[in-house]
Amino acid sequence: MNAIFEVLFEMFSYTFLVRAVIVGLLVSLCAALLGVSLVLKRYSMIGDGLSHVGFGSLAVATAMNAAPLAVSIPIVVLAAFLLLRISENSKIKGDAAIALISTASLAVGVVVISMTTGMNTDVCNYLFGSILAMNNNDVTLSVILAIVVLAMFMLFYNKIFAVTFDENFAKATGVKTGVYNMLIAFLTAITIVLGMRMMGALLITSLIIFPSLTSMRVCKKFKSVTLTSAVISVVCFFIGVVISYVYATPTGASVVIINIIAFGLFWLVGTIKDKKGSFLGMGNKLKKRCVGYGDFGTLLCAFNKLCRTTER
Amino acid sequence: MALITCNNTAFAYEGNIAVSGLSFSVNAGDYLCIVGENGSGKSKLIKGLLRLKAPQSGTVLMGEGLKANQIGYLPQQTAAQKDFPASVYEVVLSGRLSARGIRPFYTKHDKQIVAENIKRLGIEKLQHRCYRELSGGQQQRVLLARALCATQKLLLLDEPVAGLDPIVTQELYRLIEQINKDSGLTVIMVSHDIASAVNYASHILHLQGEQVFFGTTDEYAKSKIAARFLGG
Numbered sequence: 001m002n003a004i005f006e007v008l009f010e011m012f013s014y015t016f017l018v019r020a021v022i023v024g025l026l027v028s029l030c031a032a033l034l035g036v037s038l039v040l041k042r043y044s045m046i047g048d049g050l051s052h053v054g055f056g057s058l059a060v061a062t063a064m065n066a067a068p069l070a071v072s073i074p075i076v077v078l079a080a081f082l083l084l085r086i087s088e089n090s091k092i093k094g095d096a097a098i099a100l101i102s103t104a105s106l107a108v109g110v111v112v113i114s115m116t117t118g119m120n121t122d123v124c125n126y127l128f129g130s131i132l133a134m135n136n137n138d139v140t141l142s143v144i145l146a147i148v149v150l151a152m153f154m155l156f157y158n159k160i161f162a163v164t165f166d167e168n169f170a171k172a173t174g175v176k177t178g179v180y181n182m183l184i185a186f187l188t189a190i191t192i193v194l195g196m197r198m199m200g201a202l203l204i205t206s207l208i209i210f211p212s213l214t215s216m217r218v219c220k221k222f223k224s225v226t227l228t229s230a231v232i233s234v235v236c237f238f239i240g241v242v243i244s245y246v247y248a249t250p251t252g253a254s255v256v257i258i259n260i261i262a263f264g265l266f267w268l269v270g271t272i273k274d275k276k277g278s279f280l281g282m283g284n285k286l287k288k289r290c291v292g293y294g295d296f297g298t299l300l301c302a303f304n305k306l307c308r309t310t311e312r
Numbered sequence: 313m314a315l316i317t318c319n320n321t322a323f324a325y326e327g328n329i330a331v332s333g334l335s336f337s338v339n340a341g342d343y344l345c346i347v348g349e350n351g352s353g354k355s356k357l358i359k360g361l362l363r364l365k366a367p368q369s370g371t372v373l374m375g376e377g378l379k380a381n382q383i384g385y386l387p388q389q390t391a392a393q394k395d396f397p398a399s400v401y402e403v404v405l406s407g408r409l410s411a412r413g414i415r416p417f418y419t420k421h422d423k424q425i426v427a428e429n430i431k432r433l434g435i436e437k438l439q440h441r442c443y444r445e446l447s448g449g450q451q452q453r454v455l456l457a458r459a460l461c462a463t464q465k466l467l468l469l470d471e472p473v474a475g476l477d478p479i480v481t482q483e484l485y486r487l488i489e490q491i492n493k494d495s496g497l498t499v500i501m502v503s504h505d506i507a508s509a510v511n512y513a514s515h516i517l518h519l520q521g522e523q524v525f526f527g528t529t530d531e532y533a534k535s536k537i538a539a540r541f542l543g544g
Binding site: 158162165222225 | 459
């Protein structure tokens with residue numbers, strides 16, 4: 001236990017790590033909240049497309065010597081609205097259009113980078129993220145934007161639920177669904193840009209997709225899915241950063257690996273929970289005989305009890 | 313003044329007239345069934361009644377202080393809803409959204425109305441269950457409760473029995489009839505099932521790209537067009 005605290009103390013003596021963790025935790029929180037709605041609306045790929053657009057805009061910003069966030073945010077927000085319009089328009093197939101836009105911006109980004117700084121570690125950092133990417137201005141801006149995203153999400157939670165669950169009904173009861181879809185896309189675009197340089201353009205989508213899918217394995221209410229995915233996301237990010245510090249692995253990839261493990265665990269718990277009915281029946285039959293079976297019997301009884309408590 | 317009056321109304325889809333010559337009125341307490349084949353313009357008419365689509369020509373008038381967002385709408389289910397993690401209570405509560413307007417959170421009054429409607433449809437035991445784990449009939453009851461939370465005057469049901477087995481279908485029809493008779497709620501239902509429509513509805517509107525019949529069910533049963541469709 002002491003060893004863990006020592007590592008944490010050592011970690012947080014570096015200001016760049018403190019900055020990265022603050023921004024990272026806020027971005028994971030925003031991404032997880034928005035992710036629930038995006039996954040359920042079948043918009044997961046929009047997030048992926050946006051991160052590629054973000055890569056292109058970052059490259060352009062670096063070439064122009066401009067502030068990366070100031071250039072990227074408007075471009076990615078614009079792309080988000082465009083992608084949303086495309087996926088609502090049935091005449092053009094949404095997934096193909098997203099693939100088109102994301103590869104196009106990837107190509108632009110790579111060409112711009114090779115013309116300016118050359119294909120070096122910068123490209124690697126953009127694609128897979130770097131913990132060193134944050135300076136003080138970025139942190140201030142990121143914290144403000146993350147708080148805006150959180151506040152908007154809480155304020156419009158009920159509307160976002162209605163638009164996610166049943167757009168037709170929401171529209172019929174006078175909710176401006178187009179506005180809320182834009183709001184979701186807008187908040188997603190900001191979140192992606194904020195998290196992209198740390199997580200990497202290729203990996204940032206995982207922050208959006210994984211936590212919500214993980215919590216959906218077990219949770220059955222929209223509210224609990226949302227809250228659980230927020231907790232999962234924050235915890236996974238923190239563990240991922242610590243591991244990347246201790247083992248000197250890339251931060252973004254480490255966070256994703258922890259998310260994969262969490263997904264596996266929750267999937268297992270979900271499967272056991274679904275089969276609980278049959279386990280319970282089996283447990284009841286075995287209950288009377290438990291005494292005669294020694295340790296194995298006691299174990300079964302304990303498992304049976306556990307199932308009953310989780311059911312409540 | 314009738315609740316809804318259409319006067320020689322037409323609706324278009326991408327510039328082509330989908331349904332025209334609509335002239336009918338719905339009075340408070342009526343049970344109107346809109347029947348017709350696929351592509352006969354039923355869904356265009358529904359969109360028009362919900363004010364999601366402006367008529368190409370003619371007018372849709374709403375009387376007795378009815379606003380378009382006070383219609384309790386039961387849409388057809390979408391594929392995304394089938395595996396949606398939400399509790400029954402959360403779904404029904406979202407029916408109160410139209411009463412909220414711009415204000416972000418639900419009030420005690422909203423929750424009271426939700427509790428009443430959950431009781432009314434006999435789904436109290438389901439209210440903490442997950443929506444995706446319910447049977448098709450139970451899901452329709454939940455969506456009906458949500459629609460009731462949104463209205464005090466008019467229910468608009470878009471093929472509520474699609475995909476349900478015969479027993480559950482009859483149960484749902486009876487439930488809708490009960491809501492219509494006991495609470496005096498006006499019901500407009502779109503259906504493929506002409507035989508049941510004749511059994512339960514007070515008025516029939518038959519569409520075939522244009523209005524081919526509007527009148528009471530008794531008149532409809534005697535008409536030529538009904539004879540053709542009812543096979544009698």
